[in-house]
Amino acid sequence: MxxxxxxxxxxxxxxxxxxxxxxxxxxxxxxxxxxxxxxxxxxxxxxxxxxxxxxxxxxxxxxxxxxxxxxxxxxxxxxxxxxxxxxxxxxxxxxxxxxxxxxxxxxxxxxxxxxxxxxxxxxxxxxxxxxxxxxxxxxxxxxxxxxxxxxxxxxxxxxxxxxxxxxxxxxxxxxxxxxxxxxxxxxxxxxxxxxxxxxxxxxxxxxxxxxxxxxxxxxxxxxxxxxxxxxxIDDEDSVSLDDKALSGKTAEIEIAVLRTPKISNFTDFDPLDSEPDVAVRYVQKGEPIGRPDLLILPGSKNTTEDLLYLRKAGYETEIKALAAAGTPVVGICGGYQMLGQTIFDPEHTESELESIEGLGLLNTRTTFAADKVTHQVTLGCQGSGFLGISFTGENMQGYEIHMGLTDFLTPVRHAFTITSRSGQGVNHQDGVISEDGLIMGTYVHGIFDNDAYRRAILDAIRRKKGLRPVGAVLNSNKRKxxxxxxxxxxxxxxxxxxxxxxxxxx
Missing domain, CATH: 3.40.50.300 (P-loop containing nucleotide triphosphate hydrolases)
Incomplete structure (x- = not known):
């Protein structure tokens, strides 16, 4: 024993x-x-x-x-x-x-x-x-x-x-x-x-x-x-975000993450915050978003509830104004769903609402379903174009946890190609990048754990700000x-x- x-x-x-x-x-x-x-x-x-x-x-x-x-x-x-x-x-x-x-x-x-x-x-x-x-x-x-x-x-x-x-x-x-x-x-x-x-x-x-x-x-x-x-080391739940809010870290790149009531998998952003030139700030209720270099809508356990929160708290107006002014925006999982035109919930998996209007920053629509998608994934990126990067990567790692299917109202540029799910080979296009390259949505959690991709994004932000790219790639697994x-x-x-x-x- x-x-x-x-x-x-x-x-x-x-x-x-x-x-x-x-x-x-x-x-x-x-x-x-x-x-x-x-x-x-x-x-x-x-x-x-x-x-x-x-x-x-x-x-x-x-x-x-x-x-x-x-x-x-x-x-x-x-x-x-x-x-x-x-x-x-x-x-x-x-x-x-x-x-x-x-x-x-x-x-x-x-x-x-x-x-x-x-x-x-x-x-x-x-x-x-x-x-x-x-x-x-x-x-x-x-x-x-x-x-x-x-x-x-x-x-x-x-x-x-x-x-x-x-x-x-x-x-x-x-x-x-x-x-x-x-x-x-x-x-x-x-x-x-x-x-x-x-x-x-x-x-x-x-x-x-x-x-x-x-x-x-x-x-x-x-x-x-x-x-x-x-x-x-990864934190367990959102109570630890209170500690992060008190860290007071400042850096050349400021990334704002909207702390919605049902935020999930905020560990997606720990690799960003571990970079010496990055400070991740979680926007608490009542705080202004400000003028970050990158705005992130995180995953959510209840996308409908969190979208209503953004709307009622006035953040929807701020998000749209920042996007119109050229601030890059990333939505992950539930955040990706929010960026689209409409979310449908015919089976009432999240609320009594049949549908809810999205933020309208991507030309997508999502329909919730009772079945949950959970996979470890391997994915590639062929010059995705987000922030103008021409990054090419293969055998990147991440995972999916979501309920719902997102489809596209017009032809779109996808962010990633998923090549395996739970060890089984697939050829699935994931996510969307807007025509101007400033808005990206993806279902893949852990995307910023991929060191070279993360650095490519951050260096693109540095160039956008007139700063010299760092170039050096931090090995996040070695650090962990x-x-x-x-x-x-x-x-x-x-x-x-x-x-x-x-x-x-x-």
Missing amino acids: ARTIMLQGTSSHVGKSILTTALCRIFLQDGQKVVPFKAQNMALNSYVTKTGGEIGRAQVAQAEAAGLDPRVEMNPVLLKPTGNSCSQVILLGKPIGNMSAKEYHTGYSLKALDVVKQSLQKLADEFDTIVIEGAGSPAEVNLKANDIVNMRIAKLLQAPVLLIADIDRGGALAAVVGTLELLEPDERDLVKGIIINKFRGDINLLKPALEFLETKTGKPVAGVIPHLDDLG QASYDRLAEVVRGNLDMKLIYRVMGN
Whole structure:
């Protein structure tokens, strides 16, 4: 049976995902065959595996840190919020329908437990170490009866638990003590250590608090992890956009991304922000778009709702004015759909509206359908012409996650040619580039992960601004791997790894 360790938190966004990523890397470095696992994830940032299954983005980063290809068993249940306390439920990578929070928690979650158990067994048969991430807090008494992600999993596996508190937000000691107090005795016994995360300052000033915590709870403090800035690792969900908004980065190129209420897969833009000459700014509600060098409409879990938001908030007028003035605009997935003339929803997959007028910047129309397209794709670009670039690229990588078919009202210039989907050869034209080369839409997520293509776009923007092109191509995968190593080094240096290995039975 595989060894296990589980990370739970006193609340959401305390650092469970990133510390799970760190442990995956540490165990890999220590020669273990390690795999991440999260039974149920709620996130709008998702990814498509090689088999076409959809999982949470956090498990993708954890898999990469563990030296693995992501697979659906790492995150057997994914909930993608659609609005009005409703989520699309994805089981083993495939959507099974939309459910209200009440329907899911009281009627379905325990039915999904069998799939969770099967996934765990499959991973346990293949790996010698499983690093398990919890969700939210294990002490949510109103949810515990139907919980399939926290203490139910820990008790099922008798997995040792590390309880994480975020000291940066304040109240960490009370959060730890209160969480332990609300656990049942057998659950509390599984907690083998406490981690204080995101610490800033002099550790000597914290020592009295740590001693109090150990005396009060009877649990050892397994580590105090410093606050880590600019990790260069994909974020799980839009709550982390608040941190990005506070980064204050300035650079020669400013890219504005509209932060819509149902924004999804904003990790598409992390490679842009990692470039030294680029600052990505997320436009919050009420903020003006300004005069960016590039405007991006991101993916959306509810394109109709986000399009109505842009219209009601006055952003539609700004977008059209910027486009008319020559500001380049890119729409990805839902953003691509918004750029067209009309969106039809005959089956009411997103709303009660039969149709909605688009922004009218591309001569396309989209019809929503119940079937979801999820593929990893290989694609090429033959002198696409966006921003006037003559870039030619083959074997570029990306992935599709969308519901709906976009067709063209007149002959158009396509952005990319998809040559394979989920490993099967195809010849499919994707996306549109406007006649003037300033507007582009595509269904391909991760397009800016392709280093040479990204640099070609950015250098075209530089030329447009009268700046000298950089030319040098940043290797984003090499940078990401270095980020995992840096994270592991910091966490290893501030965590009692002897304690961790001991509670795991090593």
